[in-house]
Amino acid sequence: MSQAAGQEPGAGLAAARTAYEELRAQDLRLDLTRGKPSPEQLDLSDALLTILQPGDVRAADGTDCRNYGGLQGLTELRTVFAELFQVPVDQLFACGNASLSVMHDVLAHAMLSVLPGAKRRWADEDEIRFLCPVPGYDRHFSLCDRFGITMVPVPLTGHGPDMDVVEELVAADPRIKGMWCVPKYSNPTGETYSDETVRRLAAMPTAAPDFRLFWDNAYAVHHLTDEPDAVLPVLAACAEAGEPDRAFVFGSTSKISTAGSGVAFLGSSPTNMAWYSRLTAAQTIGPDKVNQLRHARFFPDAAAVGAHMERHRALLEPRFAAVYEALEEELGGLGIANWTSPRGGYFVSLEVPEGCASEVVRLAKDAGIALTPAGAAFPGGRDPRDSQIRLAPSFPSVGEVRAAMRGVAVCVKLAAAEQAAASPAV
Amino acid sequence: MSQAAGQEPGAGLAAARTAYEELRAQDLRLDLTRGKPSPEQLDLSDALLTILQPGDVRAADGTDCRNYGGLQGLTELRTVFAELFQVPVDQLFACGNASLSVMHDVLAHAMLSVLPGAKRRWADEDEIRFLCPVPGYDRHFSLCDRFGITMVPVPLTGHGPDMDVVEELVAADPRIKGMWCVPKYSNPTGETYSDETVRRLAAMPTAAPDFRLFWDNAYAVHHLTDEPDAVLPVLAACAEAGEPDRAFVFGSTSKISTAGSGVAFLGSSPTNMAWYSRLTAAQTIGPDKVNQLRHARFFPDAAAVGAHMERHRALLEPRFAAVYEALEEELGGLGIANWTSPRGGYFVSLEVPEGCASEVVRLAKDAGIALTPAGAAFPGGRDPRDSQIRLAPSFPSVGEVRAAMRGVAVCVKLAAAEQAAASPAV
Numbered sequence: 001m002s003q004a005a006g007q008e009p010g011a012g013l014a015a016a017r018t019a020y021e022e023l024r025a026q027d028l029r030l031d032l033t034r035g036k037p038s039p040e041q042l043d044l045s046d047a048l049l050t051i052l053q054p055g056d057v058r059a060a061d062g063t064d065c066r067n068y069g070g071l072q073g074l075t076e077l078r079t080v081f082a083e084l085f086q087v088p089v090d091q092l093f094a095c096g097n098a099s100l101s102v103m104h105d106v107l108a109h110a111m112l113s114v115l116p117g118a119k120r121r122w123a124d125e126d127e128i129r130f131l132c133p134v135p136g137y138d139r140h141f142s143l144c145d146r147f148g149i150t151m152v153p154v155p156l157t158g159h160g161p162d163m164d165v166v167e168e169l170v171a172a173d174p175r176i177k178g179m180w181c182v183p184k185y186s187n188p189t190g191e192t193y194s195d196e197t198v199r200r201l202a203a204m205p206t207a208a209p210d211f212r213l214f215w216d217n218a219y220a221v222h223h224l225t226d227e228p229d230a231v232l233p234v235l236a237a238c239a240e241a242g243e244p245d246r247a248f249v250f251g252s253t254s255k256i257s258t259a260g261s262g263v264a265f266l267g268s269s270p271t272n273m274a275w276y277s278r279l280t281a282a283q284t285i286g287p288d289k290v291n292q293l294r295h296a297r298f299f300p301d302a303a304a305v306g307a308h309m310e311r312h313r314a315l316l317e318p319r320f321a322a323v324y325e326a327l328e329e330e331l332g333g334l335g336i337a338n339w340t341s342p343r344g345g346y347f348v349s350l351e352v353p354e355g356c357a358s359e360v361v362r363l364a365k366d367a368g369i370a371l372t373p374a375g376a377a378f379p380g381g382r383d384p385r386d387s388q389i390r391l392a393p394s395f396p397s398v399g400e401v402r403a404a405m406r407g408v409a410v411c412v413k414l415a416a417a418e419q420a421a422a423s424p425a426v
Numbered sequence: 427m428s429q430a431a432g433q434e435p436g437a438g439l440a441a442a443r444t445a446y447e448e449l450r451a452q453d454l455r456l457d458l459t460r461g462k463p464s465p466e467q468l469d470l471s472d473a474l475l476t477i478l479q480p481g482d483v484r485a486a487d488g489t490d491c492r493n494y495g496g497l498q499g500l501t502e503l504r505t506v507f508a509e510l511f512q513v514p515v516d517q518l519f520a521c522g523n524a525s526l527s528v529m530h531d532v533l534a535h536a537m538l539s540v541l542p543g544a545k546r547r548w549a550d551e552d553e554i555r556f557l558c559p560v561p562g563y564d565r566h567f568s569l570c571d572r573f574g575i576t577m578v579p580v581p582l583t584g585h586g587p588d589m590d591v592v593e594e595l596v597a598a599d600p601r602i603k604g605m606w607c608v609p610k611y612s613n614p615t616g617e618t619y620s621d622e623t624v625r626r627l628a629a630m631p632t633a634a635p636d637f638r639l640f641w642d643n644a645y646a647v648h649h650l651t652d653e654p655d656a657v658l659p660v661l662a663a664c665a666e667a668g669e670p671d672r673a674f675v676f677g678s679t680s681k682i683s684t685a686g687s688g689v690a691f692l693g694s695s696p697t698n699m700a701w702y703s704r705l706t707a708a709q710t711i712g713p714d715k716v717n718q719l720r721h722a723r724f725f726p727d728a729a730a731v732g733a734h735m736e737r738h739r740a741l742l743e744p745r746f747a748a749v750y751e752a753l754e755e756e757l758g759g760l761g762i763a764n765w766t767s768p769r770g771g772y773f774v775s776l777e778v779p780e781g782c783a784s785e786v787v788r789l790a791k792d793a794g795i796a797l798t799p800a801g802a803a804f805p806g807g808r809d810p811r812d813s814q815i816r817l818a819p820s821f822p823s824v825g826e827v828r829a830a831m832r833g834v835a836v837c838v839k840l841a842a843a844e845q846a847a848a849s850p851a852v
Contacts (some may be wrong), residue, residue, distance in 0.1 A: 034494070042492040046480035049716075054472035066468040066684040068460070096522055097714040104709040108534045112549065112573065123538065123549040139708075146708035147538065258492040261716035282565075282572035283530040288523045288714065290475075290687035 013421045016414040020363065023410045028368035030404040035187065035346035036395045037259050037312075038319075044311050045257040051297045057290065065289035071277060073287050077263065077296040084220055084302055085251045086233035087267030093276070095287050099252040099264040100139055103214060106248055106266070107147050109279045110177075110212075116245050116271045118210035122147075122177060130214075131169060131179035133161040135349065135377030135388050137187040140180040140216070144379070151379035152176065156189055160197030167204045174207035178214055183231045185219035188349045188377050188390040190342025198232040203241035213238075213247040219345040220251055221309045224317060229343055235269065244269045253295060255312075255346065256305060263287075263295050316346075319393040322401040323348050330409030336416040337409075339391075348391040349377075350408075356415040357386045363411035369404050439847045442840040446789065449836045454794035456830040461613065461772035462821045463685050463738075464745075470737050471683040477723045483716065491715035497703060499713050503689065503722040510646055510728055511677045512659035513693030519702070521713050525678040525690040526565055529640060532674055532692070533573050535705045536603075536638075542671050542697045544636030548573075548603060556640075557595060557605035559587040561775065561803030561814050563613040566606040566642070570805070577805035578602065582615055586623030593630045600633035604640055609657045611645035614775045614803050614816040616768025624658040629667035639664075639673040645771040646677055647735045650743060655769055661695065670695045679721060681738075681772065682731060689713075689721050742772075745819040748827040749774050756835030762842040763835075765817075774817040775803075776834075782841040783812045789837035795830050 057065050060076050072078070073094025082089035095102050109115075111123040122128050130144055134153040144151050152169065155162045160183070170176050181201070183193040193201075201213060215234050223229070238246040245268070253262035266276065299305050324341060327350070331337045338351040352360055357374035364371050372390040375383040391408070393401045483491050486502045498504070499520025508515035521528050535541075537549040548554050556570055560579040570577050578595065581588045586609070596602050607627070609619040619627075627639060641660050649655070664672040671694070679688035692702065725731050750767060753776070757763045764777040778786055783800035790797050798816040801809040817834070819827045 036494055039490060039493075042483075042490065043480070045492075046483075049478050049480055049483070050476045052475050054469070054475055057468075057472075057475070064465060064468065066471075066686060067465075068462055068680075068685040070686075096527075098710045098712075101522075101710045108538065112534065112537055121549075123547075139711075142708045146705065254494075258716065259494045260492060260496075260712055261714045279572065282568045284524045284527045285565075286524075286686055288687045288717070290684065291714070291717065 010417070010421060013417040016410070016417040019410045020367070020414045023367045023407050026368075028403060028407060030368060030396060030400050030407070031370040032392050032396065032401070032404050033370050033372050034395070035255075035392045037255055038315060038395050038397075040315050041312055041394070042258050044308065045298065048257060048294045048298050051294050052290065057293065059289065059293060059296075063289065065293045068285045070286045070289055071281055071284070073263075074289055074292040074296055077292045077299075078265075080296070080299050080302055080305065081251065081265055082267075084305060085217055085249055085265060085267055087235055087249055091235070091270060091273050092265055092267040093273070094292050095264045095266055097261055097264065097288070097291075098254065099216065099218070099250045100143075102264050102266045103140075103216070103250055104143060105280070105283070106214075106276065107143060109276065111147060113275070113279055115210045115212070116275055125175070127175050129173065129176045131161070131166060131176060132379050133180065133186070134379070135188055135383070135390070136180060137182060137216070138376045138381075140214075141379050150175075153379055156186070156191060158191050160191065160193035163197055163200045167200065170204055170206040170208070170211060172207060176206070177208050177210060178212045180214050180216065182216050182218055183234065184217060184229055185222060185342055185345030187218065187345065188347035190340045190345050190347060190349065192229040192343070193231055195232045198234055198237050199241070202234065202237035202243060202246060211246065215247045215249045217249060217251045218255070221305055222255060222312070222346070223309065223344045224313055224320060225343045235267065239269070245271050248272065256308065257295060257298065261291065263292055316394060318398045319396070319401045320348065322398050323391060323393050323405050326402055326405035327409060330406060331412060334413070337412050346392060346394050348393065350389040350391055351387050352389060352412050353416050353419060354385045354387045356412070356419055357383060357389050359415040359418070360389060360408070360411045363414060364408055367407055367411065369407045371408065436843070436847060439843040442836070442843040445836045446793070446840045449793045449833050452794075454829060454833060456794060456822060456826050456833070457796040458818050458822065458827070458830050459796050459798050460821070461681075461818045463681055464741060464821050464823075466741050467738055467820070468684050470734065471724065474683060474720045474724050477720050478716065483719065485715065485719060485722075489715065491719045494711045496712045496715055497707055497710070499689075500715055500718040500722055503718045503725075504691075506722070506725050506728055506731065507677065507691055508693075510731060511643055511675055511691060511693055513661055513675050517661070517696060517699050518691055518693040519699070520718050521690045521692055523687055523690060523714070523717075524680065525642065525644070525676045526569075528690050528692045529566075529642070529676055530569060531706070531709070532640075532702065533569060535702065537573060539701070539705055541636045541638070542701050551601070553601050554603050555599065555601045557587070557592060557602060558805050559606065559612070560805070561614055561809070561816070562606060563608060563642070564802045564807075566640075567805050576601075579805055582612070582617060584617050586617065586619035589623055589626045593626065596630055596632040596634070596637060598633060602632070603634050603636060604638045606640050606642065608642050608644055609660065610643060610655055611648060611768055611771030613644065613771065614773035616766045616771050616773060616775065618655040618769070619657055621658045624660055624663050625667070628660065628663035628669060628672060637672065641673045641675045643675060643677045644681070647731055648681060648738070648772070649735065649770045650739055650746060651769045661693065665695070671697050674698065682734065683721060683724065687717065689718055742820060744824045745822070745827045746774065748824050749817060749819050749831050752828055752831035753835060756832060757838060760839070763838050772818060772820050774819065776815040776817055777813050778815060778838050779842050779845060780811045780813045782838070782845055783809060783815050785841040785844070786815060786834070786837045789840060790834055793833055793837065795833045797834065
């Protein structure tokens with residue numbers, strides 16, 4: 001990446017360096033690292049704070065939500081989200097405040113108690129492997145790290161994982177016990193799994209009898225267009241394929257109501273849910289039903305969630321537009337970068353010349369623009385091409401997004417120019 | 427228990443049977459099974475429901491509590507409960523809604539990741555054993571069942587576990603990795619650990635280098651007298667004894683604010699908390715900080731918690747008094763039953779003649795009075811003497827408690843009389 005000593009930089013490199021020094025002189029303090037809702041988005045749900053008044057604490061079935069009990073969560077809330085997560089209501093649990101915790105717990109339970117269809121506890125296997133479509137969600141990979149699960153990257157195609165690769169791997173290797181899937185507006189590529197992808201995932205023969213899809217439907221209702229993407233209901237697809245126990249479905253209201261104080265959900269087959277229910281019965285006397293009742297009052301039906309998501313969209317769209325505008329203005333037609341224009345979700349995925357992503361992130365950091373570390377969307381935090389950068393425009397203001405993205409474009413141009421200048425000398 | 431055929435029952439037995447038939451005729455529907463707060467107790471915290479208004483969602487350090495983040499929980503809330511749970515504030519995490527879940531997680535983490543001081547993961551040990559003072563809390567025993575931990579009962583003395591027994595066991599058996607302790611107003615005996623007990627637990631040599639006290643301080647502030655019991659701070663005692671990593675301290679506001687929507691806490695040594703923090707970082711992006719902020723506003727300091735607990739006491743005392751009155755009136759001086767008069771907590775422990783507890787519970791159930799199953803306070807649900815019954819008077823009204831306890835007394839008299847009548851014939 002460094003320039004060969006004594007070489008006269010080209011005009012492009014000189015201009016890129018000047019632009020970068022001007023950027024640094026602005027002394028920015030901007031952050032595009034995490035897919036966090038903005039304060040304005042959180043304000044949309046402020047009615048939750050006072051929606052329950054003293055004396056109004058009972059669920060539809062008369063349960064005093066303030067007291068212990070009710071492992072499965074409130075029926076009225078599960079009914080609304082059963083529709084949105086495409087899970088039969090009897091097979092859906094409303095849990096705590098974070099779907100990540102539910103994923104952790106399902107993994108921990110599988111490590112320590114024999115999953116339906118498994119020969120033994122995963123903790124007693126020599127090695128557990130998970131397929132990881134890449135680029136993907138870093139916290140899925142952290143969970144694998146935490147449980148000592150070997151991650152096997154598989155490529156994405158724009159409509160889900162490359163199923164030829166997936167089918168070959170799972171058919172051959174009984175150590176592959178699971179696969180992470182973000183089926184809609186995937187983090188970070190924004191792609192949605194095609195019907196064929198879902199059907200093949202549901203039906204593919206697996207060497208492991210206890211193989212599971214970890215179906216993280218994190219962006220189920222997080223549309224950025226008038227014509228939302230649809231994903232085939234995975235539990236139904238698995239049942240039709242004769243693999244009813246193949247998928248665990250995860251979701252939450254974290255990016256629907258509030259990020260830290262929402263409600264998470266788990267859905268699966270009756271057999272899997274009976275297994276989970278037995279294990280979680282030892283873990284808790286029940287979830288926070290008061291918070292669930294708040295959500296049930298705020299979201300009386302799926303249409304109320306849909307209307308609410310339109311208000312999120314109105315806040316998110318200008319931020320995404322600011323990303324596209326800045327990138328197009330600064331990098332359009334230069335042939336040194338590509339980026340996604342997702343139809344939903346929280347991220348734009350930026351592709352820079354191979355070998356440049358780390359340098360772009362470093363340059364941006366030195367100019368006061370925090371980006372997700374290059375490689376974060378890959379197992380082990382290492383992008384083999386060092387070319388992918390995840391942009392998260394939701395949290396800053398539109399003006400901040402614009403300023404940050406112009407700055408990022410300056411960094412991309414400098415990194416590309418330095419690489420181009422350096423490569424002939426190598 | 428059944429009467430020998432053809433034997434003429436004594437006058438006592440006949441009277442007991444008549445009383446029992448009169449009880450059954452009342453067609454009661456009463457429940458003394460669980461240590462649940464009454465609706466009136468939950469009402470005490472109804473201000474929590476609306477204590478945060480839109481625009482008032484920031485913690486003292488400026489954190490927007492609605493968003494992601496903050497693994498350790500809100501500092502202002504931890505500061506209040508650090509004092510009450512006798513844990514340095516930097517070593518205390520504010521977690522989710524249930525201390526049971528925190529206990530589960532610490533156990534799951536110890537099963538799957540090497541505890542500080544341990545040679546290997548507990549999942550890789552041939553056998554893990556926990557000492558269980560009996561009678562004890564059934565959900566502790568359910569956690570052992572869930573993780574395949576062998577339970578070793580140890581007797582209680584009235585001021586904590588029999589330390590001669592405990593010291594001998596832990597010194598000899600490296601499979602003993604842990605011990606359940608409810609140090610104050612223990613469930614169900616109500617006893618509080620003496621200073622000497624705490625010091626010996628902290629200092630005793632253990633064959634397992636990774637032995638841990640699971641210190642469930644569930645009733646830390648749940649006094650029923652003007653002179654609260656005090657327990658020696660266990661973390662300090664362990665540190666003084668040169669065993670700083672010996673104890674995990676658990677607590678919650680479940681019986682302070684509301685049972686399903688309170689805040690749980692975990693405290694331990696810096697080394698243990700670093701271990702926990704690393705593992706829980708993969709499990710969650712942070713607890714429900716909005717609910718923690720509610721609690722911080724409602725309980726600005728330890729004195730506010732103390733004042734609040736006096737209001738609980740005012741509701742609980744008449745219920746406990748109703749238990750004592752009914753038992754004294756019906757069973758006093760008969761020599762067939764003993765019961766505790768706890769200085770705090772949620773339970774009265776009733777001792778009936780050996781071999782009679784199951785029959786008393788059965789008779790009560792047939793008369794419409796639900797009691798905790800006999801043996802529930804023992805590992806495996808089996809009381810070897812079949813003599814202990816846990817009474818939980820908090821939830822029903824005073825009148826219901828009185829009616830239920832008179833009924834229980836009738837059942838005790840009948841069971842004892844039948845046993846006495848039957849035993850000569852055996």
